[in-house]
Structure formats: structure tokens, C-alpha cells
Amino acid sequence: xxxxxxxxxxxxxxxxxxxxxxxxLRAEExxxxxxxxxxxxxxxxxxxxxxxKFTTSDKDHVGDDYFLNSGDKIKLQASxxxxxxxxxxxxxxxxxxxxDPVFRKVTLENExxxxxxxxxxxxxxxxxxxxxxxxxxPQIGGAGSHLTTPITKRFVRLPQGGTGFEPLVPSTFExxxxxxxYVLEACNAGDLVLIHGSILHKSERNTSPHTRFAYTFHMIxxxxxxxxxxxxxxxxxxxxxxxxxxxxxxxxxDA
Numbered sequence: 001x002x003x004x005x006x007x008x009x010x011x012x013x014x015x016x017x018x019x020x021x022x023x024x025l026r027a028e029e030x031x032x033x034x035x036x037x038x039x040x041x042x043x044x045x046x047x048x049x050x051x052x053k054f055t056t057s058d059k060d061h062v063g064d065d066y067f068l069n070s071g072d073k074i075k076l077q078a079s080x081x082x083x084x085x086x087x088x089x090x091x092x093x094x095x096x097x098x099x100d101p102v103f104r105k106v107t108l109e110n111e112x113x114x115x116x117x118x119x120x121x122x123x124x125x126x127x128x129x130x131x132x133x134x135x136x137x138p139q140i141g142g143a144g145s146h147l148t149t150p151i152t153k154r155f156v157r158l159p160q161g162g163t164g165f166e167p168l169v170p171s172t173f174e175x176x177x178x179x180x181x182y183v184l185e186a187c188n189a190g191d192l193v194l195i196h197g198s199i200l201h202k203s204e205r206n207t208s209p210h211t212r213f214a215y216t217f218h219m220i221x222x223x224x225x226x227x228x229x230x231x232x233x234x235x236x237x238x239x240x241x242x243x244x245x246x247x248x249x250x251x252x253x254d255a
Contacts, residue, residue, distance in 0.1 A: 004115035013120060017196035020185050021116070024192035029106055033215055036102040037133045040074065074099055097131040097217055098240060107131065107217055108243050117245055120194075123221045125249035127242035130234055131217035136206045150175040156231040163233055219245065 002010060005021070013019040025033070074095055097107035107113065107128060117126060152175065153165040169175070182202065187193060195201050197220075206212045220226060222244065228236075236242050 002119040004112055005119040010119055013122075013194060013196075016183075017199040018185075018201070019194040020187065021192040021194065022188070023190050024112065025106060025190040027190065030190045032102050033106065034213055036100065037135075037213055037215070040100070040133075041135070094130050094132060094234065095240065096133065096215075097128050098243060103131060103215065106215075108245070114246055117219075118250060121250050123219065123245075123250065124225045125222045126219045126245045127222045128217050128219055128245060129228075129236070129242045131215070134214045134216060136203065136212040136214075138206055138209050138211065140206055148178070150178065154231075155233060157233050157235070166231075 005019075009019055009021070096103040098104065117123065152169050153167050156164060156166050158164045180200070182200075185193065203214075220228070222228075222242065228242075
């Protein structure tokens with residue numbers, strides 16, 4: 001019998017590849033997260049920041065070292081029209097769930113999350129490998145998605161250092177036109193959205209006069225149930241391996 005989710009919710013995730021869980025975090029938890037996120041953003045200095053920009057172009061990333069060495073740290077990834085406008089920073093991350101007590105409490109120390117993972121039985125022994133706070137300023141976003149721009153290449157660490165892209169399909173391959181449609185889901189503060197890694201997703205333009213904050217983290221199965229590719233730009237370190245979500249692995253995993 002499920003501990004946290006209903007059987008209908010479990011079935012919906014396995015059928016649709018996503019699930020909206022209302023009020024997963026309590027109001028006081030969301031207030032603490034938002035307050036802490038704003039504090040962290042204000043604490044970052046842009047004076048010595050390389051203004052790393054995450055882009056899907058094939059050009060070299062600005063500040064590759066800063067970007068690649070952020071897996072076991074809390075760092076700022078900025079997308080700024082000017083170095084003086086910190087309020088237009090795009091997101092900061094990666095080890096929030098590890099290093100910051102407020103974010104750790106709702107991630108690695110959250111019994112509701114553990115119960116949800118046990119209910120879904122999607123992973124056998126999942127780990128949290130990346131976390132971030134994404135900020136979307138007013139009138140930002142909504143430019144496009146992989147529904148109209150197919151995924152043909154993969155962002156990787158290069159053997160010689162830095163980052164680049166490797167093709168996933170031959171250049172002569174004709175990509176079939178995507179015919180699916182997005183499902184619009186409205187979320188309130190504290191709601192949780194679970195998204196399968198194969199599901200195309202996007203967030204629309206922020207049409208409000210206020211910055212929109214979202215806390216997100218990625219979860220995958222761990223060895224020997226899954227192997228983590230050393231080409232992935234994000235890599236664990238000896239000092240900070242990926243942390244396990246469950247104290248005891250799931251015995252049965254739904255296919």
C-alpha cells in the first residue's frame with residue numbers, strides 16, 4: 001500500500017511521465033527556501049565572476065572551469081545584460097541540497113520525499129546529483145523548446161578539457177517532425193512537479209511583474225543499477241559523492 005501518493009497518482013506518473021503533487025512543501029518551508037535563495041543571491045560577488053552562460057551553441061562556454069568545477073559547490077550561473085545588475089542572474093546551483101541546511105532539509109532529509117520515492121518504485125537506489133534555484137525575471141522565457149528544435153547533439157566534457165558537443169545522429173539524418181502538444185499545468189508555491197527524464201518540458205514566459213523562483217533537483221539510479229557516464233559535464237568528487245535518497249533501497253522497481 002502506498003505511503004504518500006495515491007495509486008491514481010502513481011499510475012499517472014507511469015502513464016504520462018510526469019506528476020503534479022500539490023502542497024508537497026508546507027508554507028513555512030517554501031518561505032524559508034525563498035528567503036534563503038534571495039540571501040544566497042545577494043551574497044554572491046560578481047566582481048570576480050566569469051559570467052558563465054549556459055547555452056546550446058557550439059561555441060566555447062565562458063568560464064568553463066568555473067562551470068565544470070561547480071558540482072560540489074554552491075555557485076552562481078549568471079546571464080546578465082550588465083555585470084552590475086545582479087537581479088537578472090539566471091540561476092545558481094549545484095550542491096544546494098548538500099551544503100545548504102535549508103535546501104538539504106527538504107531534499108536529503110525529507111521523509112515525504114523518501115516515501116514518494118518508495119511509492120513510485122521507479123528507482124532502486126536513487127541519488128541526488130544536482131540541485132539549483134532557477135530564477136525567471138519578468139518577461140523572460142518562452143522562446144522555444146525541443147518540440148520545435150530536436151535534440152541532435154549532447155553536451156559533454158571533452159577529453160582535452162573544457163566542454164563541447166558530440167552528435168547523437170548523423171548530419172544526414174532527417175529528424176521526423178514532432179507532433180505532440182504540451183500540457184499546461186499551473187503550479188502554486190509548494191507544489192512538486194515530477195518529470196521523467198525523457199519528457200520534453202518547458203516553462204512559459206514570466207508575464208508577472210515579479211521574479212519567479214523554482215527549486216529543482218535531478219535524481220537518477222546508482223550503480224550497479226545504472227552506470228554514470230564520465231562524459232557527463234557534472235561529475236561527483238571524492239569529497240562529495242552523489243548522496244542517496246533512501247536509507248534502504250527499493251526491493252522491487254516497476255518497469
